[in-house]
Amino acid sequence: MVAPWYRAALFRVAGRRVLLCNELHSKMRGMALEHAILVSLLEQPGSGYELARRFERSIGRFWTATHQQIYRVLKRMETDGWVTAEQIGQEGRPDKRSFRVAPAGRSALTAWLHEPVQPEAIRHELAVKIRGAAFDGAAGRSALITEVERYRKTHQDILARYLAGEARDFPDPAALDVGQSLQHVVLRGGIAYERMVLTWLDDVLATLRDLHH
Amino acid sequence: MVAPWYRAALFRVAGRRVLLCNELHSKMRGMALEHAILVSLLEQPGSGYELARRFERSIGRFWTATHQQIYRVLKRMETDGWVTAEQIGQEGRPDKRSFRVAPAGRSALTAWLHEPVQPEAIRHELAVKIRGAAFDGAAGRSALITEVERYRKTHQDILARYLAGEARDFPDPAALDVGQSLQHVVLRGGIAYERMVLTWLDDVLATLRDLHH
DNA sequence: TCTGACATGTAACCAGTTACATGATTGG
DNA sequence: CCAATCATGTAACTGGTTACATGTCAGA
Structure with missing residues (x-):
């Protein structure tokens, strides 16, 4: 048994069955946390901590994430140029790094938005x-x-x-x-x-x- | 930010905050595929292939799994003594290995059934x-x-x-x-x-x- | 003095996905 | 002859979880 889209890429070449998945489907990977973070930061720039709290409330109902994972993904997004950070010194509180979406992140989001919606994987x-x-x-x-x-x-x-x-x-x-x-x-x-x-x-x-x- | 149950295990020992998660929560891990397979095999013994098809239909709506993962988990369950396999020769079709739940698997399932239900992680x-x-x-x-x-x-x-x-x-x-x-x-x-x-x-x-x- | 909220991480692990692989038989 | 169904895997990767870690300040 194979997943539906996987099966669709089954071909026969000179009598042998082959899969050509990387060419056909390399762009069809579903979402990772990145896109949820991009949406959240476009709605309102903020720190990793603030994102984590938002994931506890609104967005988190449709895409869960722990603070550990958010910080890790944020770091990768920063090195990829999807977001930029701004150090904000606060009085009476620790400093924080406030992130906002960079042009590269915005176009990555747009590309993702135009991909077909993947069927939800329910785990109940x-x-x-x-x-x-x-x-x-x-x-x-x-x-x-x-x-x-x-x-x-x-x-x-x-x-x-x-x-x-x-x-x-x-x-x-x-x-x-x-x-x-x-x-x-x-x-x-x-x-x-x-x-x-x-x-x-x-x-x-x-x-x-x-x-x- | 930490997950709710995680936060509950935050303690202070001699002025230092410590987490005592392994003692407190080592038994609280949610389900993996194992338990869904146990339920399915109790309802009806069958081969990895048959399980994969069932996951496409009934059970799969609440717990998805590909055939690759099913075979891997089935192998682990077999070495752990949770299931036993029986080689079945068929005519006109490849042989198959039909699995059924062993006593150790049944008690593992019972133990899991008595754990509290974990909140669903929705990914929409x-x-x-x-x-x-x-x-x-x-x-x-x-x-x-x-x-x-x-x-x-x-x-x-x-x-x-x-x-x-x-x-x-x-x-x-x-x-x-x-x-x-x-x-x-x-x-x-x-x-x-x-x-x-x-x-x-x-x-x-x-x-x-x-x-x- | 202790708790809770604010703030940011590292490292190990594991569950699940993706890609690739093989071979038999039935039926159109 | 080709497609579909039956049948079983391996290997690399990656996203997410779990465990552990540290430090500040406000307020009860």
Whole structure:
């Protein structure tokens, strides 16, 4: 079995099957952290630390990153000329290096934006655990109910945070500029996702309780 | 910035901050492919090739894996005694090695099932591209509309496949055993996800067209 | 005096991806 | 004869995680 796009590059040359992936697909690599950082820095220049906090909040819901990785990628982007740093001395706080996007970074982002969107790779551990619960006995499934309830609370908190953020940042949806409109529609995606998860978790809980008689 | 659980392990010892992660968290590593394979093999023993096809269909929606990785992990699981292989000679087809879960694998799975569910790491490239479209001009956003429409079709196809699979595999939801009930609720999660995505993509398209005047 | 927020890293490791490889059989 | 399906790999790479490290200042 091969991934769909991979299979598409299967050829036969003089009776032998060959793959010509580097020529055909070298430009089709999905995103790495770089592009998310570029978008974030275009919205607002900032330090590695500030980026890390943004990844905890807004962007991080669609692309996670730890501070360690952000600093490493930022360094590479700097040597590649995608971003430039400016040392900012602060009083009462450590100095910081504020990054902004350089022309080379902007064109790298534009190139990436025009590539086709890669299908999302979903990794949902809970779904695997639910199927695994079939092999864990009634006691295991009862423990899973407790765990799903806990897990549901975390998603309820996330939804509450999103809704509070929406009320705060987009109080008047009619009066938004382009960037804000796009940020708002992405946030609405997060809200829709969390609502869907909560509804599904209720379905999961009902199913597990039903199995329990 | 550190991940939440990481921060929780920050201590101060004799004025110095230290992390005691290996003691506290060594058992809290999330899932790797192993556990998804164990669940799949418990549901039905099979070869690496068969597993790869299952990952393309049902399980793969929640945990992707290529055949290369499956073979590698399967080998490790075999040397660890988590699975055992049986050589099966077939006529008209290559031989295959059919794997089934060994007691050690089953207890490894049980241990994992009782660990708390890790929060999902969502990676949604499209969301980043939508925010990036603010820096790509009107022409770029117009191209994005076309791309989102294409992308929407792929999700429509996935939903159609899910619904067909549901009608085929769960025609009578009242007469299911435990394993089937759990498989069904996971499939319903996939269906809910796809419906949510389609609704959101309509919202995205309306927003992009609105920006276009 | 201790905690928490601010601020920036290094190094080892590992999970997963990409590229490449081979060989048999069935069916159009 | 070609394509598709069945069947199983190796090797290089890279993105991301985990563990560990250091220092300042504000405020309880």
